[in-house]
Amino acid sequence: MSIDGATTPDVRAEMLKGAQSLATPAPPSNARGITSDLSVDEALLLHAAGWEPLDLVCGVAVVSVPVGVWNWGRGAISLASDAHDAAVDQAARQLRGECSKVHGHGVVGVRVEVAVRTHHIDVELVGTAVRPMDGKDPRGADAAQAMPFVSDLSARDFTLLQRAGWIPVGLAFGASFVYAPRRTAGAAMKQTTQNVELTNYTQAMYSARESAMEKMQRSALQVGGQGVVEVKVTEGPMSFARHAVGFTAWGTAVRLMADAHQFVRPEVVLPLDDAVVTFEAESLRGGGGGRRR
Amino acid sequence: MRGEPGSGAGATTGGGAASDLPEAAVRRLESTAFSSGLTVPDFAACLDMGLQPVALVQGFCVMQWGWYGPGSGYMRGMSPYSGGEQTPGAYSEIYRCPHGYVSNEHRMWGQNLEQPWVEGAWAQGYGAAYSRMLEEAGTHGAHGVIGVVDRVSNVADTGTTEFHFLGTAVTVEGGPPPAGGVPWSTYLAGQRLTKSIEAGFMPVAVVAALASVRVWAYCMTEYYMEGTMGWGVPGEPRLVEQVSKAHMAVRQLARKHVRQQLAGDELHGATIDVVTRELSQGDEVVDCTLRGNRVRRFKDFDQVVLPRPTVRLA
Numbered sequence: 033m034s035i036d037g038a039t040t041p042d043v044r045a046e047m048l049k050g051a052q053s054l055a056t057p058a059p060p061s062n063a064r065g066i067t068s069d070l071s072v073d074e075a076l077l078l079h080a081a082g083w084e085p086l087d088l089v090c091g092v093a094v095v096s097v098p099v100g101v102w103n104w105g106r107g108a109i110s111l112a113s114d115a116h117d118a119a120v121d122q123a124a125r126q127l128r129g130e131c132s133k134v135h136g137h138g139v140v141g142v143r144v145e146v147a148v149r150t151h152h153i154d155v156e157l158v159g160t161a162v163r164p165m166d167g168k169d170p171r172g173a174d175a176a177q178a179m180p181f182v183s184d185l186s187a188r189d190f191t192l193l194q195r196a197g198w199i200p201v202g203l204a205f206g207a208s209f210v211y212a213p214r215r216t217a218g219a220a221m222k223q224t225t226q227n228v229e230l231t232n233y234t235q236a237m238y239s240a241r242e243s244a245m246e247k248m249q250r251s252a253l254q255v256g257g258q259g260v261v262e263v264k265v266t267e268g269p270m271s272f273a274r275h276a277v278g279f280t281a282w283g284t285a286v287r288l289m290a291d292a293h294q295f296v297r298p299e300v301v302l303p304l305d306d307a308v309v310t311f312e313a314e315s316l317r318g319g320g321g322g323r324r325r
Numbered sequence: 326m327r328g329e330p331g332s333g334a335g336a337t338t339g340g341g342a343a344s345d346l347p348e349a350a351v352r353r354l355e356s357t358a359f360s361s362g363l364t365v366p367d368f369a370a371c372l373d374m375g376l377q378p379v380a381l382v383q384g385f386c387v388m389q390w391g392w393y394g395p396g397s398g399y400m401r402g403m404s405p406y407s408g409g410e411q412t413p414g415a416y417s418e419i420y421r422c423p424h425g426y427v428s429n430e431h432r433m434w435g436q437n438l439e440q441p442w443v444e445g446a447w448a449q450g451y452g453a454a455y456s457r458m459l460e461e462a463g464t465h466g467a468h469g470v471i472g473v474v475d476r477v478s479n480v481a482d483t484g485t486t487e488f489h490f491l492g493t494a495v496t497v498e499g500g501p502p503p504a505g506g507v508p509w510s511t512y513l514a515g516q517r518l519t520k521s522i523e524a525g526f527m528p529v530a531v532v533a534a535l536a537s538v539r540v541w542a543y544c545m546t547e548y549y550m551e552g553t554m555g556w557g558v559p560g561e562p563r564l565v566e567q568v569s570k571a572h573m574a575v576r577q578l579a580r581k582h583v584r585q586q587l588a589g590d591e592l593h594g595a596t597i598d599v600v601t602r603e604l605s606q607g608d609e610v611v612d613c614t615l616r617g618n619r620v621r622r623f624k625d626f627d628q629v630v631l632p633r634p635t636v637r638l639a
Contacts, residue, residue, distance in 0.1 A: 043373060043374050043375075043519055043522060043523055044373075044374060044375040044498070046522050046523055046525075046624075047374045047375050047376065047497060047500070047522050048375065048497065048498075048499060048500050049623055049624065050522055050526075050527030050623050051468060051469075051497040051500035051501060051503070051527070052500065052501060052623075053527055053621060053623035054503045054504060054509055054527060054529065054621070055500075055501035055502065055503060055504055056504055057504045057505070058588065058589070058590070058621065060588075061588055061589025062589070063589035064584070064589075065584060065587035065588070065589055065590050065591050065592060066591040066592065067580060067583065067584065067587075067591070067592040067595055067617070068591075068592065068593060068594075068595060069594065069595040069596065069597070069617075070593070070594070071517070071593075071594055072513075072517055072520045072521045072524060072526075072593065072594070073517075073520065075524070075593065076520065076524055077632065079626055080630065080631045080632065081631060088580060088592075088595050088597070088615075090573070090576045090577075090597070091573075092569060092572040092573050092576065093564060093569050094564070094565040094568045094569045094572065095562050095563065095564050095565065096549035096550065096552055096562055096563045096564075096565055097552055097562060098552050098553070098559040098560055098561065098562065099551065099552035099553050099557070099559045100552075100559050101552070101559075111561070111562060114561075114562050115562035118562055118564065119564075122564055122569070126573060150552070151549075151550055151551055151552035152549070152550060152552075152565060152568075153562075154572075156572070156599070158576075158597055191631075192634065195631075296634055297634075298633075298634035298635050298636045299633055299634070299635045299636070300635070300636050300638060301635045301636070301637055301638065302637075302638045303637055303638075
C-alpha cells in the first residue's frame with residue numbers, strides 16, 4: 033500500500049518479525065538503553081524531523097520562603113517571587129546538566145510542576161533529552177551541547193516550530209505574588225450598599241499580572257529568545273494564606289533561525305466521520321430526528 | 326512464578342510458590358471462550374495485527390506495608406546515627422552542622438539515605454503480581470499480554486498494599502513462542518501498539534521500579550524548611566540543598582533501577598510519579614515510581630515522511 037510515495041508496512045508481517053526477534057534470547061548488551069516519556073506518535077514525529085530521544089531527564093529544586101512573608105501587608109510579596117525564580121532557575125540548570133551529560137542538544141515536552149507552600153517553593157521539571165540524528169544543529173553542535181534548550185513544547189509543536197524556521201531556546205518564567213489589598217473600615221462601610229469598582233483590587237491584580245508577564249519576557253530575553261510561545265498563566269489565592277494571590281506565567285522562548293519565517297501552509301481537510309448524525313433511520317418510526325452520539 | 330518486570334526472560338522473584346493460581350482461575354482459563362479487556366477498536370486493531378486474544382489475565386499480591394512499623398525487620402533506617410551508607414552501593418549523603426555544639430536537641434547531623442529494603446519489598450510485591458499474570462497467560466500458551474493495567478493501592482485500612490495487574494493474553498498467528506516461554510507484555514494496545522510495531526519496536530515487558538530516599542534533616546535543612554535562618558530569624562530565600570538533592574536522587578535512582586531491567590533495550594512512554602511524606606522538622610520520605618514499556622528494536626526505522634499539517638473544517 034502506498035500513500036503519497038510512502039510505503040505502509042504490512043503490519044501482520046511486521047508483528048511476525050517482531051515475535052521472531054523475541055524467540056531467541058537477546059545477546060548480552062552493555063548498551064545504555066534509551067529512556068523517554070514520549071508517546072510512539074511523538075517519537076515517530078521527532079524521527080521524521082531528524083531528531084532522536086536520548087534519555088528521560090529531570091531537574092528539581094526546593095527553595096525556602098522566609099517566615100512571615102505571607103503575613104498581612106501591602107503590595108508585592110517580592111521575597112516569594114524571588115524564591116520562585118530561584119527554584120525555577122536551579123531546576124532548569126539541573127535539567128540542562130542532565131541533558132548535557134547524555135550529549136543532548138535540548139529537552140522537549142518538559143512537564144512543569146510548581147508547588148508553593150508556606151515555607152518553601154518546589155519546582156520539578158521532567159522531559160526527554162533529544163539530539164539531531166545527523167549531529168547538525170542550527171545553533172552549532174558545540175553551542176547546543178554547552179547550552180541545551182529547555183522547552184515545554186510537545187514533540188508535535190517542536191517539529192512544527194522548526195519547520196517554520198524557529199527554534200526553542202529555553203523556558204521563560206515569571207511569577208508575582210501580591211497581598212489582596214484591604215479597604216479601610218470607613219471605605220468598606222461606605223461601599224456596602226454600592227455597586228462600585230474596587231480600584232485598589234483592580235490595580236493590585238493588574239499590576240501583579242503584568243509583573244509576572246514582564247518577568248517572563250525578561251527571562252526569555254536572557255536566554256536569547258525573541259519571543260515566547262505557548263504561554264500558560266495560572267493565578268489564585270494561596271491555600272494557606274487566602275489574602276495573598278499568586279500569578280505565574282511560563283512558556284517556551286523561541287528564536288528565528290531561518291532568514292525569515294517559513295510559512296507552514298496547512299491543507300484543509302473535511303473529515304467524513306462527522307460526529308453529528310443528521311439523519312437516523314430510526315427517526316422514520318416517529319419520535320425524534322438526528323442525535324449526537 | 327515466572328519473570329519479573331523487565332526481565333522478559335524468566336528471572337525469578339521471591340513472590341510465592343509455583344502454580345498457585347486460584348481454582349476459579351484454573352477453571353476460567355480452561356474455558357473455550359476467550360475473554361479480553363480490550364475496547365472494540367483495540368480488539369479490531371489486535372486482529373489486524375495477527376494477534377489472537379486468548380484470555381483476560383490478572384495477577385495480585387497483597388503485601389503488608391510494615392516497612393516503617395515498630396518491630397519491622399526493615400527498620401535499619403531508623404538508626405540514623407550509624408553514619409555512612411548502610412547498604413553497599415546505595416545512595417547516601419551526609420550533612421554536618423556548621424554551628425558546632427549548641428545543645429543536645431540541636432540537629433548536628435543529617436543524612437539522605439536510599440532505602441533499598443523499601444525498594445526491594447515494593448519490587449517483590451510488584452514482581453509477584455506481574456509474574457502471576459504471566460503465569461496465567463503462559464497457562465494458555467499465550468505469546469504476549471497487551472493493554473496491561475497495573476495498580477498499587479492500599480487495601481481498606483489494614484496497613485497492607487495490593488499490587489494488581491490486568492491484561493489481555495494474546496498469541497501471534499504463526500509466530501514462535503518467546504524465548505524461555507515467558508510471554509512479552511506491554512501497556513500498549515490497539516493503534517498505539519500497531520504504530521510501535523510498524524516503527525520497528527517489539528514490546529518486551531512492562532518495567533517499573535520504585536526508589537525511596539529518607540531525608541534525616543540537619544539543622545540548616547530544618548531551619549530553611551521552617552522559613553528561617555535559625556532560631557526563628559527570617560532571612561532570604563535559600564536553596565534547600567539537602568531536600569533538593571534527595572528529590573533529584575530519588576528520580577535518578579528510579580531511572581537507574583529501570584535501566585538495569587532494560588539490558589540494552591529502550592524504554593518508551595515512561596511515566597514518573599513522586600510521593601513525598603513530610604514527617605517533621607524537615608524530615609521526609611520521598612518515593613518515586615517510574616514505569617514504561619521496554620521495547621526492542623527489530624528493524625531500522627522505515628523512512629518516516631514528515632506529516633502534512635492540516636486544518637479540520639469540522
